[in-house]
Amino acid sequence: xxxICGCSDDAVVTITNAGSxxxxxxxxxxxxPGHSHSHAHGDGHDHGHDHEHLHEHGHPHDHDHAPGxxxxxxxxxxxxxxxxxxxxxxxxxxxxxxxxxxRRWLEARGILALNLVSAPGSGKTTLLERTLTDLxxxxxxxxxxxxxxxLNDAERIRATGCPAVQINTGAGCHLDADMVAGGLxxxxxxxxSVVMIENVGNLVCPALFxxxxxxxxxxxxxxxxxxxxxxxxxxFRSSQLMLLNKIDLLPHVRFSVERCIEHARRVNPAxxxxxxxxxxxxxxxxxxxxxxAHAAASRQMARLLA
Numbered sequence: 484x485x486x487i488c489g490c491s492d493d494a495v496v497t498i499t500n501a502g503s504x505x506x507x508x509x510x511x512x513x514x515x516p517g518h519s520h521s522h523a524h525g526d527g528h529d530h531g532h533d534h535e536h537l538h539e540h541g542h543p544h545d546h547d548h549a550p551g552x553x554x555x556x557x558x559x560x561x562x563x564x565x566x567x568x569x570x571x572x573x574x575x576x577x578x579x580x581x582x583x584x585x586r587r588w589l590e591a592r593g594i595l596a597l598n599l600v601s602a603p604g605s606g607k608t609t610l611l612e613r614t615l616t617d618l619x620x621x622x623x624x625x626x627x628x629x630x631x632x633x634l635n636d637a638e639r640i641r642a643t644g645c646p647a648v649q650i651n652t653g654a655g656c657h658l659d660a661d662m663v664a665g666g667l668x669x670x671x672x673x674x675x676s677v678v679m680i681e682n683v684g685n686l687v688c689p690a691l692f693x694x695x696x697x698x699x700x701x702x703x704x705x706x707x708x709x710x711x712x713x714x715x716x717x718x719f720r721s722s723q724l725m726l727l728n729k730i731d732l733l734p735h736v737r738f739s740v741e742r743c744i745e746h747a748r749r750v751n752p753a754x755x756x757x758x759x760x761x762x763x764x765x766x767x768x769x770x771x772x773x774x775x776a777h778a779a780a781s782r783q784m785a786r787l788l789a
Contacts, residue, residue, distance in 0.1 A: 495653050496650065496651065496652055496653060496655070496662060497649075497650070497651040497653075498648060498649070498650050498651075498662070498665050498666055498669055499634060499637065499648065499649045499651070499669075500646075500648050500669045500670070501628075501634065501637035501638060501640065501641040501646070501647040501648065501649055502641060502646055502647070575691070578659050578660050578661070578692055578693065579660075579693055581659075581660035581661050581664060581695075582660035582692075582693035582694055582695040583695070584660075584664070584695070585660055585663055585664055585667065585694065585695025586695040586696075586697075588667070588695075589667075589678070589695060589697070589781075590781070590784060590785065590788065591785060591788055592672075592674045592675070592785060593674055593675045593781050593782040593783075593784065593785030593786070594672055594673075594674065594675065594676055594677070594678055594781060595676075595677045595678070595697055595774075595777050595778045595780075595781040596677075596678045596680060596694070596695065596696045596697055597677070597678070597679055597680065597696055597697065597698055597699075597700050597777075598680045598682060598689075598694050598696035598698070598699045598700065599611070599679060599680060599681050599682060599700050599702060600682045600685075600686070600689045600690070600699060600700070600701050600702070600718060600722065601682075601684060601686070601701060601702035601703065601704075602684055602685070602686050602703075602707060602711070603684035603685075604684070604704065604706070604707075605684070605702045605703060605704045605707065605728060605729075606702065606704050606728045606729055606761050606762075607681055607684070607702045607728075608636050608639060608640075608681065609761045609762070610702060610726065610728055610759070610761040611626060611640065611679055611681060612639060612640065612642075612643055612761075613761045613764070613767065614679075614767070614770070614771070614774070615640065615643040615644075615645045615679075616643050617767070617771065618771060618774065619643065619644055619645055621775075622676070622677050622774065622775070622778055623672070623673050623675060623676030623677060624645050624676065624677050624679065625645055625646045625647065625648075625670050625672045625676060625677070625678050625679070626640045626645060626646070626647040626648070626678070626679045626680075626681060627647075627648050627650060627658075627663060627666040627667070627670060627678060627679070627680045627681070628640060628647055628648065628649045628650065628681050629650050629652060629657075629658040629662075629680070629681055629682050629683045630649070630650075630651060630652070630683060630684075631651060631652050631653060631654065631655065631656075631683065632651055632653075633651070634649050634651075636649070636681065637649035646670060646672075647670075648666045648669045648670045650662050650663075650665070650666050652683060655683070656683055656685050656687075656688045656689075657682065657683050657685060657688040657689040657691075657692055658680065658682050658683060658689065658692065658694060659692050659694070660692065660693060660694050660695055663680060663694045663695060664695075666680075674785070675778075675781075675782045675785070677774065677778050680694060680696060682694075686711070686715040686718045687715065687717075687718070689718070690715075690717045690718040690721050691717075697777065697781065698722075698723040698724065698777065699721055699722040699723060699724075700722060700723070700724045700725075700726060701718055701719055701722040701724070701725045701726070702725075702726045702728055703725060703726070703727055703728065703743070704727075704728045704729040704732075705727065705728070705729050705730055705732055705733055705736055705738040705740075705743075706729055706732060706736055706738075708738070709738050709739050709740075709742045709743035709746065710742075710743075710746060711743070711746075712725075712743065712746040712747040712749070712750055712751075713746045713749070713750065716750040719747050719750050719751050719754060720750045720751045721751075722751070722754060723753075723754065723755065724754070724755045724756075724757065724773065725747055725754055725755070725756045725757070726757055726759050726770060727740065727743065727744075727756060727757065727758045727759065728759055728760065728761060729760060729761075729762070730758045730759065730760045730765060730766065731760040731762050731763045731765065740758060744756050755773075757769045757770055757773070
């Protein structure tokens with residue numbers, strides 16, 4: 484199990500290209516099957532090759548282990564506070580290092596990557612479908628879909644005419660940077676394009692894991708309750724934009740837009756809020772303008788780095 488959130492990290496992770504149908508099954512987020520990362524409260528690492536290997540995209544990805552460090556902890560062993568904290572730091576350090584590699588790879592190619600997060604049922608996939616349909620002729624758009632099981636969402640995305648890769652996390656409740664690296668390798672996005680990463684529906688654990696994205700976009704629907712930002716403050720504190728979705732349903736639910744925005748800005752004064760309806764299209768123009776501006780900024784940054 485993942486020491487951070489308790490989700491099972493030894494389940495098989497599947498990365499499937501929705502266009503070709505080709506899928507790779509691993510227990511390590513899309514890596515070489517000989518390189519297994521099992522986080523069973525011990526951050527175990529079973530390697531079938533040398534420790535210094537190429538991260539997808541040609542980046543060196545080093546793993547330094549102290550002599551004799553086998554990373555083996557019996558599941559029934561007592562979890563002492565000091566040991567748990569050390570393991571959490573180790574897990575997050577490895578994820579952050581992989582995220583930094585993803586970020587450098589994306590920035591060098593002028594690719595804007597966004598991490599879309601929400602609770603289940605927020606309308607995130609529907610919002611993506613409408614965005615892709617409306618902007619596919621203008622922006623190079625591609626999607627990495629994260630779900631525990633099924634190819635349903637990737638097939639919905641592919642029906643818009645945009646490429647999609649599905650990452651099935653098994654029992655895992657979030658994407659991590661290694662999984663996204665594998666997804667990017669399979670997706671092979673074009674330089675200057677936009678990659679939407681639709682995270683697993685969960686307002687807790689995805690907030691902890693940097694994927695290498697440029698920005699985190701939280702999607703909250705009016706059917707969920709206007710106190711969600713207060714209940715899940717870390718997610719909204721770590722997001723740059725909140726899309727308040729399904730506003731066409733406001734006449735039918737008890738929800739205060741003003742109170743929700745107040746709650747969001749109480750935990751994150753800098754968060755930008757846009758009220759939208761993926762069904763009717765209301766408010767979507769502002770979201771599209773935001774996307775255009777950030778995509779242009781990413782392409783400009785790549786030119787400066789070249």
